[in-house]
Amino acid sequence: MASPPQINVGLLGMGVVGGGVAAALIEQSSDIALKIGRPVKLKKILVRDLGKHAGANLPTGMLTTIPEEILNDNEIHVVVEAMGGTQPAAGYMKQALASGKHVVTANKEVIAKYGPGLIYLAHQKGVNLLYEASVGGGIPIVGSLMRDLAANNVHSIKGIINGTTNYILTRMANDGAEFSQALNEAQQRGYAEADPTNDVEGIDAVYKISILASLAFHRSVSPGDVYRQGITRLEPQDFRYASELGYAIKSLAIATLQNGNIKARVYPALLPLDHMLAKVDGVYNAVEVEGDLCGKVLFHGLGAGREPTTSAVMGDVIEASRSLVAQDESTKVSASQNRSSEPDSFDYADALTEDRETGSSENSIDDLICKYYLRLNVQDRPGVFAQIGKVLGDGEISIASVLQKDTNQAEQTAEIVITTHPSIESSVQASLKALTELDVVRNVSNVLRIEE
Amino acid sequence: MASPPQINVGLLGMGVVGGGVAAALIEQSSDIALKIGRPVKLKKILVRDLGKHAGANLPTGMLTTIPEEILNDNEIHVVVEAMGGTQPAAGYMKQALASGKHVVTANKEVIAKYGPGLIYLAHQKGVNLLYEASVGGGIPIVGSLMRDLAANNVHSIKGIINGTTNYILTRMANDGAEFSQALNEAQQRGYAEADPTNDVEGIDAVYKISILASLAFHRSVSPGDVYRQGITRLEPQDFRYASELGYAIKSLAIATLQNGNIKARVYPALLPLDHMLAKVDGVYNAVEVEGDLCGKVLFHGLGAGREPTTSAVMGDVIEASRSLVAQDESTKVSASQNRSSEPDSFDYADALTEDRETGSSENSIDDLICKYYLRLNVQDRPGVFAQIGKVLGDGEISIASVLQKDTNQAEQTAEIVITTHPSIESSVQASLKALTELDVVRNVSNVLRIEE
Known part of the structure; x- marks a missing residue:
């Protein structure tokens, strides 16, 4: 497609994100033109219901219900997908790329599930698929991994990438709130949805870490490859005990390399209080990338909301536009609409058609090694420690500390908090199963990993 | 220049940075080829003295003393400048750009002083001038401002961008060390040079903030436009008093917009203890960008050293290489070696030839408004407060708090620490002059701004 004297943008969706992008494209158009050296115009917006946007004061004919x-x-060069959900969004993105348009999206679910196939298609067509807004809102983590940190062999990515859960955990940590109470408050403030499952069960964070891990390790990491544990089982005493032990509790999304395999997981974990990520509070997000050259680099900012997401989407729109301009200036000829489609060394084509929810065994965390925090509800009588200690010892799990807490005289029960030295996940899981079979153990109240 | 089957790199300089880049290009060449889709080879290295590198185990003929x-x-497509200093580095960069080569540099002084002219030349020639490594080492702040945050109207940039001074201030804050003692230690650890002037007087940070401000505000901010105050006058008691008042002391590089004018400055300032930048310790760097869309985004990492700088330089080499590949794939024709040289709306051409050290009056900080911390050495006798209060009141400077400290019975002197409500810089300077003329004021020991 010949690069045009004016760059035209088509917008799919007019919800919170779409509305922000439309406003930026219309109100900031002269600023954007200065930055790119060419006008960028919003040409068309796809909406579900024309009537709903009658009062939006948009130029006549800008809205359509026909994708x-x-x-x-052919006059639209950049398509911004801001519909959310997998279908029809993914299909529209595929169609746009196939006809040689640059695509910008905020859709983490589509990129996590269909990213490799779409990226392959974009590569074939010589256009960009840009998705800075899919992770971390206004924090430029995607672009940094794609470009600025590209020379690094990344060792690990650790992040707080769901603002809803971080708000809930911050309330529980600072004010001793119950989970349900903190969730309720998050819903009232508009930080959590009516159905909070995607956030509190870690599903949203799984999409995001699979995107970051794919970028960092140059391999396809699908959502099904990511171990996931939500925050719903945390209780106020977990925060008290953690604090007593010198830790904060944060819901972390982590991807590390262990023996050449990617270990990706989302779970609430204990973090030393002086760790940079332990200080990230409220709806803020942060991501720490550790590379062989850059060392530890931390990014911190607003991970969601209309403006931060618009910042990321518009950054990508500007980038796509600049590449259209650069292409035009360097060629001085119309680039052919159908680019080379030489076979790439990666064949992602299959991934286009299927939902990659299934995990692969080499990415399981069974052989993950870390320290653990265990909270057990036990009978308060002599010999309990000995029995628990024997089970853990048999599993080759070495105890680092034991706290006895909250003895209940009437019920003759107590809470025991155990931290371990580094242990293997599968042993810990087996030992936990053995512990629950002991008469003296009423239940395993919580198991959290300790990240240091 | 036609994009080649292999991308050849020429390296100017083989010091710490050049050595790191050479090692990365040689040892990581297959990784880099995978990331770009084409081999990238180090072809030639310019050194001062061939004999000095005889043991470096480089292929025969790779070293040269002839620029x-x-x-x-014509077979070298990307030039990496790692010599440091302004000349001949700037001249070589100009020559490389003029002959259509992409240029990557870590040279903050050249970019701060000659950046606009070099950028103009690169634009004319259709090549990239990339300088991620000039600010913040391994922290991707330059690329983020250029691209990911490009949609924002930036309100402010605040950073700790000199690791040497941050190390010294951290030692003074945590251990009560004297400046000279902390500097000495920094020198012994290799964090400070034998002549530490560039760091402790803020000159290095001035270069860096003028680069960041130019990027953020899309205007040319020269080093001479930046107000500068070093850290040499700080004394241990300043840290004690600041801490008592709830503040840390950090050497900050700041650029803000006030009434359309850029206020850029480097000075030690008080920061609330819970501010993210107050928690940045040791040789770490951090930069906070506030934009209308992204809100506050913070970047934190290692700001100097061989590996972090190599991370940034190599990220730029990969980007330049990718743009050579993309150009080749999109055109399928040789791009002409001499690109369009249509007049740009900005005329930076003049800036190529002169050292822009001179400041402009609209960038002075005389009309800056902020809170102040004043430490005065006064005679310990009745009526002192009244006299000082009158001078400040006459200057329309409103006092927020007063602490009397360290009374010296023998000399009958005391230290007074005053914090003010927001005041105008020029009034504060005038009042300070008036204060030093009072009999009761022995001297003004320190003046620091408070950033909140």
């Missing part, structure tokens, strides 16, 4: 008016318009 | 062997070699 083809954007996807088949 | 033209790199600058005039």
